[in-house]
Structures are given as C-alpha cells and as structure tokens.
Amino acid sequence: MVQTSVQFTPVQVLQAARRAEAEGKMDYALQFYRHLVEQHGTTVEAQEAREGLFRIAEWRWGEARVARSREAGAASPQSAQAAPPPNPSVGGQRVYNVANHAPPSGYAADQQQAPTGMPQIVSRQQGQGEEDLPPLQPRFRVAKFVAHALSGIGWLMLLSGIALAVGAGSVGQLAAVALFGLPLGVLVGAPAVVLGLALVVAGQLAAAVFESTNATLELVAIERGRTSF
Incomplete structure (x- = not known):
C-alpha cells in the first residue's frame, strides 16, 4: 500500500x-x-x-x-501566620474582667489593626x-537596520538600472554605442539591475533571519523563566 x-x-x-x-x-x-x-x-x-x-x-x-x-x-x-506572637511587656500587662468575661481595652484595637496590615x-x-x-527587549536592532538599508540601496540600484536601460532607446547620450556594440544605457543599466536585485534579496533574507532568531531567543528566555518559577 x-x-x-x-x-x-x-x-x-x-x-x-x-x-x-x-x-x-x-x-x-x-x-x-x-x-x-x-x-x-x-x-x-x-x-x-x-x-x-x-x-x-x-x-x-x-x-x-x-x-x-x-x-x-x-x-x-x-x-x-507562622510568625511567633510578640512577648507581652512586663510593665504593661493587660487586665481581664473575669466577672464580665470582657477582653482588655487594647484587644479590640489590635484586632482591627491586624487585618489592615496584611494587604500592604x-x-x-x-x-x-x-x-x-x-520587559521584552527586541534584539539585533542595528543588524536589522543595516539589512533594511541594504535592501533599500538594492531597490534604488534596480530602479536606476531599469531607467538607464529604458533610456538607451530614447536619450541620445545613453543610446551611444560604447562597448561590444551595446548602447551605454544598457551597458551600465544591466549590471546595476543585477547588483540591485542581489542586494534586495540579501537584505530581505538577512532581515528574516534576524527576526526569526529574535523570536527564538525570546521563546527560550520565556521557557527558562517558567522553569525557574
């Protein structure tokens, strides 16, 4: 099968x-x-x-x-709750009214103050x-900036090369024959297009690698933090 x-x-x-x-x-x-x-x-x-x-x-x-x-x-x-109770002072002992089973005067005040200290x-x-x-801090800021800048330079070279190649058929100076029987616009524009395309691809790949690495490092840090808890 x-x-x-x-x-x-x-x-x-x-x-x-x-x-x-x-x-x-x-x-x-x-x-x-x-x-x-x-x-x-x-x-x-x-x-x-x-x-x-x-x-x-x-x-x-x-x-x-x-x-x-x-x-x-x-x-x-x-x-x-695990803390031991404080030792009462010798000179200030509280006196209970045994006949009326009444607590001392300071007992009620202590009971009212005790729960208010806990939330603090x-x-x-x-x-x-x-x-x-x-807080989470993004990494590779400079590297990602360089990658995007490289990609931007590649786009500029790519567009400039296309403009030179197109202008070879209309502009007189660019249409002049230079080497190998090719117009000057084509001779300069073709390498610019190839180099610009290579820079664009390299910049995009580098930015993607840095983003993926940053996300992986953040996840690893979070996993370590969870295990430490």
Missing part, C-alpha cells in the same frame, strides 16, 4: 495556526508559526507568523508574571515580583 504525504500551502498552515491560537492551543500555534518561519521564511505568511510568535511570547511572559504574583501572594499569609505586605511583594521581571 503506497502512502502519500499531504503537502499544505503556507496559507493553510497560517490559517491552522490562527485557529489554534484563537482556541487557546498555544503549543500547536507555536509549531505552525515556527514551520512557516523556518520553511517559508521569504513569504508574506512567514512575516505574519513572526508576529504570531511575538504574540505568543508576550502571552507566555504575562502568564509567568501572573503565576509569580500568585505565589508571592500565597506565601505572604503563610509567613504571617501582599501588595508590596507583588510589586517587587513584577519589578524583578524585565
């Missing part, structure tokens, strides 16, 4: 990733987005997949922050836990 493998288009994989992300199945969405970035890095769907990877990274980072805040909030009441401790620890988590 012959088994045939089903090949999915990038559009179908992107739709499946979006559906999994909408249903909360982040692991499946992550696999689909990674497949698009690694296998179809130069397509429009790969760019949308990189944006999806950033969304999942931010979502996991937020989940980690919430989990750590909950652990800090749960640890504060336990530490407060919890909120302070939660604030410290949130400050310990640094």
Whole structure:
C-alpha cells in the first residue's frame, strides 16, 4: 500500500495556526508559526507568523508574571501566620474582667489593626515580583537596520538600472554605442539591475533571519523563566 504525504500551502498552515491560537492551543500555534518561519521564511505568511510568535511570547511572559504574583501572594499569609506572637511587656500587662468575661481595652484595637496590615505586605511583594521581571527587549536592532538599508540601496540600484536601460532607446547620450556594440544605457543599466536585485534579496533574507532568531531567543528566555518559577 503506497502512502502519500499531504503537502499544505503556507496559507493553510497560517490559517491552522490562527485557529489554534484563537482556541487557546498555544503549543500547536507555536509549531505552525515556527514551520512557516523556518520553511517559508521569504513569504508574506512567514512575516505574519513572526508576529504570531511575538504574540505568543508576550502571552507566555504575562502568564509567568501572573503565576509569580500568585505565589508571592500565597506565601505572604503563610509567613504571617507562622510568625511567633510578640512577648507581652512586663510593665504593661493587660487586665481581664473575669466577672464580665470582657477582653482588655487594647484587644479590640489590635484586632482591627491586624487585618489592615496584611494587604500592604501582599501588595508590596507583588510589586517587587513584577519589578524583578524585565520587559521584552527586541534584539539585533542595528543588524536589522543595516539589512533594511541594504535592501533599500538594492531597490534604488534596480530602479536606476531599469531607467538607464529604458533610456538607451530614447536619450541620445545613453543610446551611444560604447562597448561590444551595446548602447551605454544598457551597458551600465544591466549590471546595476543585477547588483540591485542581489542586494534586495540579501537584505530581505538577512532581515528574516534576524527576526526569526529574535523570536527564538525570546521563546527560550520565556521557557527558562517558567522553569525557574
């Protein structure tokens, strides 16, 4: 029996990733987005997949922050309950009214003040836990800027070469025969078109590689943060 493998288009994989992300199945969405970035890095769907990877990274980072805040909030009441009661001072002992079974005058005030101090401790620890988590910082800013600048230079050279080649048939100076019987516009414009196209492709590929590497590093950092919790 012959088994045939089903090949999915990038559009179908992107739709499946979006559906999994909408249903909360982040692991499946992550696999689909990674497949698009690694296998179809130069397509429009790969760019949308990189944006999806950033969304999942931010979502996991937020989940980690919430989990750590909950652990800090749960640890504060336990530490407060485990603390030993303070020793009463010898000179200021409280006197109970045995006949009326009435508590001392300072007892009610202490009971009212005790619960008000607890939320302050919890909120302070939660604030410290949130400050310990640094925000996500994009990497390779200079490298991505250079890649986009290289691509822009390539586009300029490509358009200039096309303009020179087209002007060879209309402008007198560009139509003059230079070498090998070719007009000057064609002789200068053809290499400019080839070099510009190469720069555009190289810049786009470099930008895609930096975006994919940045997303991968962010996911690795989030996974390490979750295991450390």
